[in-house]
Amino acid sequence: MNSLPARFILVMRHAEKPDDAGNPNLSQAGSARADRLATYIPENFGDPDVIIAAKNSPESERPVQTVTPLAQRHDPPLTVQTPYTDREFVEAASLMLTGGDYKDKQLIVCCWHHENIPPLMNALKCEPGSYPDPWHGKVFNLILKVCIVGPDGPNPVEQIVEPF
Numbered sequence: 001m002n003s004l005p006a007r008f009i010l011v012m013r014h015a016e017k018p019d020d021a022g023n024p025n026l027s028q029a030g031s032a033r034a035d036r037l038a039t040y041i042p043e044n045f046g047d048p049d050v051i052i053a054a055k056n057s058p059e060s061e062r063p064v065q066t067v068t069p070l071a072q073r074h075d076p077p078l079t080v081q082t083p084y085t086d087r088e089f090v091e092a093a094s095l096m097l098t099g100g101d102y103k104d105k106q107l108i109v110c111c112w113h114h115e116n117i118p119p120l121m122n123a124l125k126c127e128p129g130s131y132p133d134p135w136h137g138k139v140f141n142l143i144l145k146v147c148i149v150g151p152d153g154p155n156p157v158e159q160i161v162e163p164f
Helices: 028-045 062-073 089-098 100-104 114-123
Strands: 008-013 050-053 107-112 142-147 157-161
Touching: 008 028, 008 114, 028 062, 050 062, 050 089, 062 107, 089 100, 089 107, 089 114, 107 114, 114 142
Parallel strands: 008 107, 050 107
Antiparallel strands: 008 142, 142 157
8 A cells, every 4th residue: 555645746737828928928918827826726735735837938938927926825935947948848847746855745836838837747757638638728727737646657637627
């Protein structure tokens, strides 16, 4: 019998972006979603142990902006970890599954860019077909709850639509 507590990774896309493709920030609707997530996630999944997001770039700061309210409302506040660019999804997955302090964390929240969420999920050893592939460009309200069975998977995925 496995006596270890369950481990989960919540993978989500950043919140809404502005119509101006050159603007790296969240839109007003995106900022509102980020604020709602800061209470929704703890109320529905518990307090995160670690929050990771794709590293800021000149094109986008949206993943970090999406999870910053959640990090700030944590007691004590958490630092949003940004060790990798959005294209370094294999490295990010490896860190979350087996890396350093991450491997013992019960709840990790991960915010990424939608184009690279399917390969991130694959790198997290999730079953193909259990997550959107490709991720539709208009979907901002989906959380993928990954139950970490082990570093080699298959790790089951539950798709959760945010109610806002």
